[in-house]
Amino acid sequence: MLKYLEVVTQKRTHFEDITNAVQEIVDESGVENGICYLYVPHTTAGIFINENADPDVKWDIEQTLEKLIPWEDSYKHIEGNAAAHIKSILVGTNTFVPIKNGKLMLGTWQGIFFAEFDGPRDRKVIVKIIED
Numbered sequence: 001m002l003k004y005l006e007v008v009t010q011k012r013t014h015f016e017d018i019t020n021a022v023q024e025i026v027d028e029s030g031v032e033n034g035i036c037y038l039y040v041p042h043t044t045a046g047i048f049i050n051e052n053a054d055p056d057v058k059w060d061i062e063q064t065l066e067k068l069i070p071w072e073d074s075y076k077h078i079e080g081n082a083a084a085h086i087k088s089i090l091v092g093t094n095t096f097v098p099i100k101n102g103k104l105m106l107g108t109w110q111g112i113f114f115a116e117f118d119g120p121r122d123r124k125v126i127v128k129i130i131e132d
């Protein structure tokens with residue numbers, strides 16, 4: 001089963017918690033055991049799994065990436081969004097979570113985040129559910 005998850009971002013940099021939306025797709029699939037593979041088909045966005053309990057964690061990640069890769073620097077890319085391309089590579093454009101008894105096997109503090117680095121834009125995440 002393959003589904004597209006739409007993500008509309010409002011700011012240049014934004015991390016959207018998509019955990020519940022992904023679990024809903026797993027529920028719809030009816031798959032009890034398998035793998036949920038998540039793929040972002042964009043060059044200036046990414047996806048990552050990290051803490052979603054304390055919202056300060058995602059703020060710290062965003063600020064640290066900004067310090068490491070500032071928007072303005074001596075980049076050559078004419079479109080002007082080189083920082084977003086570099087952040088996309090660092091964060092990565094795919095991840096996966098095992099499914100057990102119909103539930104994503106995330107840790108207690110883990111959530112799945114879509115990472116926008118050049119918003120606002122209409123984005124999508126490809127969600128592929130593979131049954132055992």
Ligand code: ZN
Nearest residue numbers: 077079081082
């Ligand atoms: Zn570009």
